[in-house]
Amino acid sequence: MKNMIELDGAVGEGGGQILRTALTLSMITGQPFRIVNIRAGRSKPGLMRQHLVAVQAAAEICNAKVGAVAVGAQTLEFTPGPIKGGDYAFAIGSAGSCTLVLQTIFPALLHAPTASVVRVTGGTHNSMAPPAQFLQRAYGRLLERMGAMVDIELRRYGFYPAGGGELIAHVEPCAQLKQIDLRERGERVDGYAECFVAGIPGSVAKRELECVGLAMGWDEAQLRVRGLPNEYGPGNALLLTLEYEHVTEVFCAFGEKAVRAEQVAKRAVDEARRYIASGAAVGEHLADQFMLPMALAGGGSFTTDCVSDHSKTNAAVIARFLPVRIDFDDCGSFKTCTVRTV
Template sequence: MIDLDGSQGEGGGQILRTSLTLSMITGTPFRVKNIRANRAKPGLMRQHLVAVQAAAEVCGADVSHADVGSQSLEFRPGPIRGGDYRFDIGTAGSSTLVLQTLLPALLYGDKPSAVTVIGGTHNPMAPPVQFLKRAYGRVLAQMGATVEIHLKRFGFYPAGGGEVLAEVTPCPQLRVIEIMERGPQRERYAEAVLSNLPPSIGQRELDIVGARLGWPDDHLRLIHLTEQHGPGNALMITVEYEHVTEVFSAIGDKRVRAEAVADAVVNELKDYLDSTGALGEHLADQVMLPMALAGGGRFTLHRVSQHALTNADVIGRFVPVKIGFEQSDGRCVCIVEKSSL
């Protein structure tokens, strides 16, 4: 039994999600206290509870204290079972964070899986579905995994109702890879998504992107939805390179001008472009776990966040690897290598 303190480091939901994933894969039970202690509303929110319930269903786990608001939890996993699953968050909580918990574990299932999650698909403080599909999914593919992600319906706060389908083929041994360079740029584009809102809002966002980045109109895509649940807006910028794809995003809000939404995404992209790291801050955080499962790997990254340091520490509690960060030729390098627990 591994004991964890959810207030350590970054103190958010990633501690719980990583623990659930690795508990399922390694068969190691865990207890965690002070769940999301550093958040404005500590404890399990609906999306975190659904992640726990989904993990429990996939591996037949015994779980204690699985309730909204719970700040402690005990999880005893059983064997991972592939198959067809459907989970409804019941709110606009993030579907992608639930999927991030399940996808690596289902690679170790006894048969292929198809997982549908209903909830929010484009949320503040969570990766959009396009990030999972284009950025994270590409790294998994490079490691030998077959994971297909399909956005069936957009879901925005507060209505939710979005739907994502993930199809996972078992892959019990991931390949060790290195991503040290981005390589030449292959494609770049911005997407402004509007659900039941005037298209002019998205056009204003794209105008800012085009002006600040000097991109032509054919790199600026307006996606106007009319049959989704509730109003919503997301702006995403995708940059694809030879070795890595990154997706940067911001979610519109009625209290935030379209120009401010666009500036936020462009600033994040330019910060990445001005660095020498192959992986951006959020992708770097997420690929440490599959690299640990592979038994090693290396990549350069934009910056080391507290989120990443916390995630690395939790991974090391379950898997016999050492995750370290060092400076080499003016660049930050993450090194994942085998060690002894």
């Protein structure tokens, strides 16, 4: 049996990404791990519902041995078995993120001997996680470039705090991802804003999109109201999608009680403008998520507008499971991330 990897969840930014990355790579490498101080850097430490479901999903997919674990737990021991494909269904039971659960198990299911269909219910759009469209358009597109076949269907929207959303993912086996170097984004192909509203006045969407149009210089055809059934709400998500020759980026802001529509628009616009001005290929959040599949491919590189503490912590965890080195180099207005086998 392989030696147990010991992880401290309080290291670095101290969030749930440490646990999710460990689960993913434990499944793939067959390496058991033990983690203490789970999410020690958060206001409510320990496992939340979405983290617990990620553990349960990972355990089911590889028939792992897991000790007693529950919401609030700050210690976990995980010993994986063989990954198996199939039909899976996981219910978070709250507005906890479906996307983060899927990102935990996606790479592992690529290593399954047969195809998989995964249904996850919970939150699809909340401020603490990437929205479903980020998986579909940004993360999913890069996985496809690396040879993976992953299709993600947004069956029902789920906003905080009600949840009730549903994502369905179809994953084909792909034991070895291709290495890619993503240094340039290429020419812009498209750019547009979408405002999703459920159970709130349509005037909110209009104001948010008007602000985006003025700030980005976009016309009416690029400003799209996406009205949803009232029973999905209350909820409001503003998404800016920038499609380039080599990459697609998605920036998001969420409406909140007592927060003006103009403030919501400014959040999304500021992030998109920072990315555009940098000249980098990927934004901060895509950079964070892209490191793991790149490490599984055995190498590659990309440029990014920002390297967060979240990314640095994730890189350190990846290096505990895989024989890779991840470096971040300053290149003026952006950073270059390089993954090398050691």
